[in-house]
Amino acid sequence: MASTSRRALRLLSLFGSRRLWPLRELASGLGVSERTVRRDIETLRQLGYPITTVHGPDGGYQLGTGHTLPPLVFDHDQALAVAVALQAAPSTVSGLRDDAARALVTLEQAMPAALRESMKSLRLTRLRNYWEFPAPPIDSTALTAVGAAVRHCHVLVTETLRADGSRPESGDDDFLPARRIEPHHLVVWAGRWYLVAYDLADHQWRVHRVDRLRPRPTTHRFSPRELPYDDLAHFVMSSHDRGDTPAAWPCTGTARLNLPAGVVARWAPGGSVVEHLDTEHCRITLGAWSWAGVAGILATFDTELADLHPPELAHACHRVADRLAVVADTDGRP
Structure with missing residues (x-):
């Protein structure tokens, strides 16, 4: 039975x-x-x-048509999945901690005793990684508006906000007029929400940080387009102008790399900013806990570097190079 x-x-x-x-x-x-x-x-x-x-x-x-199942019909594995998802969500999506905690309590109270005990047995302690730089909390109204526009294929009118959430004024260097875009995909990557959209002004595919958008929904429908790449993840990660800003680190520097911006953007650590210079070169701004740390990250790209700023970064690169030269000269011998 x-x-x-x-x-x-x-x-x-x-x-x-x-x-x-x-x-x-x-x-x-x-x-x-x-x-x-x-x-x-x-x-x-x-x-x-x-x-x-x-x-x-x-x-x-x-x-049967016209009927629905009773709410909260979960088996054991589903109950555990819900418990893990609600506790893990705040670490990948900023601003959901209190809401997720309240939702978990509500679900537990509605569960049968056996499932309730299974859910309570999974209490997670989240530790933040030093490289984890989630975006600021996103207004739920704005996120809902963007999500609905994606689902119903409705054109959005958007304004781009500054990194601090303020609105640029006409004449400012970072001022952009309101744009009409076709929103196609919502993507969560490295704790940040991105919108993949087609810009109707310059007829280009772009990736936007949702927390930096002020969307105004419309009822104008559009027909879905094919993405320029088959791999949505590759497109988002290799887009250098997706609206990211430098993270706060004790040491932050810049360098010119002999690599295309799309290549560097895909592999740059969280909290970095990549600027397109030409088809073969880009500039990266990144940080670490020390100047040697910044130099070490730059070395991972295995390419020529130039225009290092500030001077502390250039000095750190020389020190790291000298240490590595000593290691190479000893040929691995103590």
Whole structure:
């Protein structure tokens, strides 16, 4: 009886995640025979769940039209997944800590006793990494507006804010007029939200930091376009002008690299800024806990460096080079 009840709960969770299920996929997901699945479905029907049979080559079982499953139907694995996700979310999305904690408490109170204990057994302690630079909290209204525009393919009118959240004035160096864009994808990377959009003014694909956008929704629909790259992650990470700003470090310096901006932007550490100079060169601004640390990061790009600023960074590069030369001269011998 206990095994049957667990399978019934698992069946309900499957129907809650997808409406139509072929019999063979249900049997595979539950690890039982197709005959056992049929019996479990009949049991659910006797309990009042309107599960109907869809005939034909693309048929299977589905929840009856016009009906929904009761809320909070979770199996054991789903309950643990929810507990982990709600506790991990604040470390990747800034500004959700209190809301996520309240949501976890609400879910625990609605769970059966056994599942509640499983969720409580997973209490995580989050430690921030030194290289973790999430964006400032995003206004929920703005995030909802952007997400709705992506989902419904509605053009957005956006203004770009300064890094501190203030609005540039006309005539300022960083002033940009309101732009009409087609929002295609919301992406979370390194604790920051990005919007992949097509700019209707200059007909270019761009990546925007959502926390630096002031969006105004419209009802004007657009037809989705194909991205310039098949790999969305590669496009976001290799876009050097995505609106990032230098992180606060004890030591921050700049250097000119003999590499394209797209290559450096993809591998630069969080909190760095990459500036396009020409097709073969770029400038990077980055920080670390010491000048030797900045020099060491620059060395990882394995290319020629020039125009190092400030002088402390150039001196640190010389010191690191001298130490490495000594190591090379000894040929690894103590």
